[in-house]
Amino acid sequence: MKQTKYTLGIDVGGSYIKAVLMKYGESPALISKRVEKIRKRNPSQVSDDIINALLKQEGLSIDDLAYLASTGEGEMVKRKTGHFYSMTTHAKGAIFLVPEGKTVVDLGALYVRAIKINNEGRVLNYKMTGQCASGSGQFIENISRYLGLAIEEVGDISLSATTPELPSGICAVLAETDVINMVSRGITTPDIIKGIHLSVANRSVRLLSSLKPESPAVLTGGMALNKGMVQAMVETIADSKIDIEVIAPEDAIYAGAIGAALWGGYRYEKLQKEASAVIA
Amino acid sequence: MAQEVTKEKSMLLQKKMIGGLFDELAHVKESGKKVVYTFVPGNLSELIRAFDMLPVYPEINALQSGMKKRSGGFIKEAEKLGHSEDVCTYVKCDVGMFLNGNKGPADTQIPPPDLLLLSYTGCFTFMKWFETLDRIYPGVEVAMLHTPYQEDGKITPEMRAYMVKQLKEEVIPKMEKVSGKKFDEAKLKENLQHSADAEDYLVQIFESAKHKPSPIDGYFAGVYYIGPVNIGFRGTPEATEYYKQLLIEIKERIRLGKGPVTPEGEMKKERFRLVVEGPPNWTNFREFWKMFYDLGVVIVASSYTKVGGVFDLGFRHNPEKPLESLSDYCMTVYTNHNLPQRIDLLSKYIKEYQADGFLVNSIKSCNSFSAGQLMMMRTLEERLEVPVGFIESDLVDPRYFSFSNIKNRLDSFFQMLEQRKIILNQKTPVA
Amino acid sequence: MSKYYLGVDLGSTTSKAVIINEKDEIIGKGITNTRANYKVAADIARQEAVYDTRFTLLNQNLRVESGLPENIEDLLVSLDDAFHFLEFDIRLQKLYNEFLKVGKSAFDNKLSKLILAELPGLIDQIRPQIKEAYLHGGLARKSQFFRDVVNEQYTQAVDSLETEYFEKFMLVFDKSITPVENEMIEFDFKQLATDALNMLLEAGDYPELTAGSKLYQKVAKQIQIIADEKIDITNMVGTGYGRALLPFPESCIKSEILCHAFGAHAVFPNTRTVLDIGGQDTKAIQVDGYGLVTSFHMNDRCAAGCGRYLGYIADELNISLNELGPLAMEAEKQVNICSTCTVFAGAELRELLNVGEKRSDILAGLHRSIVMRAMSLIARSGGVHNEFTFTGGVARNQAVLKYVSAMIHESYGEDITINVHTDSIFMGALGGAMFARRNIDVDLPEKQKRSRAKAV
Amino acid sequence: MSDKTKNIDQILSFCKEAAFDLQFTEAAKCKAAEENRVLIGYMPIYFPRELVHAMNGLAVGIMGSGDRKQIVKGDAYYQSYICHMPRGLIEMALDGHFDEMDGFLFPSICDVIRNLSGMFQILGKGKFAKYLDYPQDFNRETGGVFYRNELKIIIDHITKINGVKLDKDRLNESIKLQNLNRRMLNEIYDIRQQFPWRLSAVELYHLQRAGIVIPVEQHNNMLHDVLDYIREDVGTPMDKIKVVVSGSFCEQPPIGLIRSIEQAGCYIVDDDFLIGSRWIEGQIDDQSDDPLTALANAYVDMSTFSSSVYDVNNHKGIRLAALAKKRKADGIIFAAPSFCDPALLDRPILQKDCEERDIRYISIKFSENTGQFKVIKEQVGAFSDSIKLWDEPVTV
């Protein structure tokens, strides 16, 4: 039996697919990672491509994987060994990235999840958005698209706001008309963008606040890469008089995939043990 | 303009009464008076006063927190505790206020209760609310008074007997226990007489809106008028005095042919008369009122001003039959009327007050009022062929008050009334 | 001199203008998408309506002339198409200039070079296609706006490039379109119309139309005459979502609920219920025999159930709005859509496609769900009792119409008459214009004060 | 397949049909079988069916239209921020689903149902539409007397329709049948607590819900057979946690939700979905000279806990915790209908009680016509994961 075990975690999201290759063992390590925007393509095809690309990059083949774990909408990934629920994987991923994390806020394209965890990454309590996408990353994507901004640049632009203007409604789709209205009233782009960020942050912090969160909170998911969003979270948290520190790790967007890879490793070992028990 | 908004004598009287009550509440430690928490619809003010206790109305605190723009923060606090976004915002506002040190709307301390008097007339949420308070104040005595609903549109002897029995065996003994005083029937009778007097005046005050132009606004101003009877002054001579004074002022306005006084000044021309169903919004009360004022809309009658008693249908407190009359009072408040009765009442208002239209302000978080309003509206529209309008807001959750949304609907509604008037006038043959 | 009345409906997604004459006949209409500059949107709609009026007059004048070929009507339609293409072309040129600017400034040197090198080719690729669509595909009458027309072709063209540049090129578009859209261009009607005529001449679709032919001369002469005609607006009324921002006096602003109802009622006098599905709200309105509103209901601020919902779905599928309905009509079944939210429905659509559901079947489900929402509002406003009229942009969508008809009949009886005007989207503007003509005295407080002041 | 299994399959598929039969075919059959028989529809949650049984009638539980009916007209009666169930009820009423019913009862549970009683009155549905005001005073002499009078009013309504007078022995007999019904249902719950795989939660739901729309005798026979079947070791256990579901006492969760919970790694070992059929905790006196008073006293003395009942002297959070303990549950899932004031207002209270007792819980919201269970599955899955992946594996 090989000494190092490779596990691969793939997180199929609403708009991005994230995958990581990890070495699993005493102290698991992240080997390589990849993210790809789905952009109207077939997600299961994109997933396959990403998996292949990751393996190729490290000179591995699918048989070298001890476990291929999916999460998110990853039930469609054909070659997976097993699937884990997003909440479970984000919690595990967050604690891998920030070992002292006590709370996780996953800011994704469609959903926001606020999760309270213990030091093993166990989900103690959570809150999650449901039927309305008003506080989601897609909202920010739509608006930045409308304003002619790339998603990578909105963060910095948002940081330069002086008097942010909140959209009057909450709808992620109709906010476009609000934005049109704001532009026609001469509100600057940074102020509009910041307003949108604050509105998203408001919804997220509302989830968070009912959790009685503990510090520090780890931000995961794609929006954690957005500095403007992180700043908006920090401000909103302060406004709500919640006393917690916010950490946005560099690999935040991979948290789900990392968690999946780790759980995959765990299950693999458990299955091995059970199998050897049967043999014995 | 400024000189027109000068406080009338009655306003000052009211201010003094209410200020006095909050002041007394803040100083119960010194005075040793006992405090009863209870609700407006079907409240037992006269009985509480007969035991020389002080009432606290959590709803009133909530609505005033709304007017003072504090409710938004309170509600968020309560939601942190796990309260749902979907439920009655009064409850959440109250819980939030408690969490914030129970400082009342006038920034005075609201003392904790010695007795929770749960009469849940007309709304189940009251019951849940008191269960919540029961957990907040463990060990505090709770008295439950179940008011049967007028499901068949009437009060039966069995309903009355049930209530009297509860008063005798549950409510009064607990009040005696908490206050340390024996029940004094003579005192109660005296209080009931004061109530009956005040109620006579109150009816005349609201009915003054039958005049054209109406000297009062029976909704926005109406909520101030019902203040004293609804927050614990029913059964006191001060209340009677206040209403007497108010009526004098209103009669003077009628004599001068003047319209209602509003915070924006005196209403100049009465262009439309409306009957409104549903509570107002408190967080944006002035803005809300102004939308009507700006377009010359007077609300001549409303159901909300009857939550503390529908006295214009004839009920009066009666010293001759003290406990029966307290029971009947509870059973006759607006929210204890069944739907057909509510429709009849509104229909009577629309006709008797000669309204041009009927408007529903539907409160998102209040099932007690809202469930059924659409049917009431439809039925009235069909029965009376009156134009109807529908807007949505909330009592104290500012998140549910969308200015532009309400404005758009009201604008359309008023323009619709306007055009109706013009075109229908054109069509009426010249006499 | 003739009197004209203008109604402008500044909607959340589209801005419409209608010009009527004294007989309440629509003689000109213009439409454009609402954009960040409301004034520009309203002005463009109005400008288009005025051009359209000129074309109507042109048509009227030519019709009385003798010796013109039978297919003169067709020719005028083609002329109109060519005219719109020329307008488009001027704008496209401006967009191209903007592309170059953005291409230079928004990227690092290497990338910038690459992008600048590709851009001319891209434009050359899309322009002839669009020209063809205008001249022979009736694009001008499909109410697609500059933004959509270019976007559709551009995206396709970009898609054929290397995938890694896709986002970059899209960004170039997103950054450039807004300034171009917000520019008000004054076209020279005479020039453009004459150019259009020459374009037809060149194209040779009409054999009778040759250089120096009688036909050519007559049309050319009328163009001169009509172009010089003054189109005076006697009165106007503005309505719609953005009405408050219109540069109109307050007495000329009216609620779109009243305007839609009035317009619908004027066209179909037996209408008692009006359903208007616009870009960001849906309204169910009850009217009486005079066209006056007796009650109405509108939806909350949620895109689910409005035109934007369909717009979002169309974007998601990368097809244009007017293809949506026909596609849904091809469905063999309706796939049930569980999500209410527009964004989630978009995601669900992707998933359903992924599990192999047919596009048309999913679309059928999506269309049905928007109609279900409208049905709730209709019910809340009081149901349907007599004739029913469907207005607003979404009424142009055949699939929505199909479901609306089916459900109205199912719930309120087979004998309900259902009306849809080909110009359903203009109903609000038409109602506005009609109010303007009737000059109904809106006794607004402003005015009152003024008259009282005079009396004193 | 053994005969027994076949029989059980038949019973369950019959129940599945009957439970969601919006035409109430079984009830109509029952009515047609005898002259003078009346059908009385009652809304959630509890109503003493034995009373109607004794008056030669069938009390038919009406639990909403679920996801089986497209709501159009119902929306004309309710704003979007009111729970879903009453609009389904109105839609059904307007579409003639209730035409066979002679009267309607609206047990007091919340303001929405209360106002619905008035709407039925205005619409003129049935020969009577009565709001049944349950006492919130739990003294026999006060609340009990009042409640007995409420029941008396119902009897008078029925007598007026079919001429049947209340007969002591007959009512005692009816009480006996309903006692048996409750006893058997409780036994099923007891067996499932230990061996939840023997009958799935969805199957139990169908079985239980069918029971409120068919005669008690018929249902008792089925329960008897099912019990007989699950007393034996059938089915295969799976690695799942055990949960109690609380909060869905009125508007019913869609079957998909119950299924999703079980699929996402939980066995539901107790619930309040159809709590009305187990409302009285214990046996009602069926030998009494005044069985009407016995019924009333049973309500006052032996009611279970619920959000619609005043609880200051008998906190429901403590009772819920005790239930979870008795069922050896790993946690509680609070599943309430959106906009349901009684259930949602109770949540913070109940959750606090759980926290104080270290009972793990999650909360979700649904509506009877929810079709999308993705989010719910994820939450329930995370809940079961969080217990399964860390705690000692559940020994089966």
Ligand SMILES: Nc1ncnc2c1ncn2[C@@H]1O[C@H](COP(=O)(O)OP(=O)(O)O)[C@@H](O)[C@H]1O
């Ligand atoms: N490079 C980036 N910079 C800023 N924001 C980003 C970036 N990449 C993704 N995002 C944001 O993250 C969201 C996607 O987050 P993700 O966690 O992938 O969601 P999901 O798992 O639901 O697909 C997008 O909607 C976008 O708002």
Ligand SMILES: Nc1ncnc2c1ncn2[C@@H]1O[C@H](COP(=O)(O)OP(=O)(O)O)[C@@H](O)[C@H]1O
């Ligand atoms: N040609 C078309 N085919 C189908 N749908 C259309 C078409 N044109 C417009 N629409 C729909 O109409 C909506 C705009 O309707 P409109 O009544 O103009 O709304 P508003 O007044 O709010 O701008 C768009 O969102 C779109 O869904």
Ligand code: SF4
């Ligand atoms: S408001 Fe907007 S984001 Fe929210 S559910 Fe509706 S469409 Fe979706």
Ligand code: SF4
């Ligand atoms: S639900 Fe309505 S009536 Fe009941 S307490 Fe709340 S606001 Fe008052």
Ligand code: SF4
């Ligand atoms: S679901 Fe809740 S709110 Fe709705 S009727 Fe039932 S108890 Fe009342």
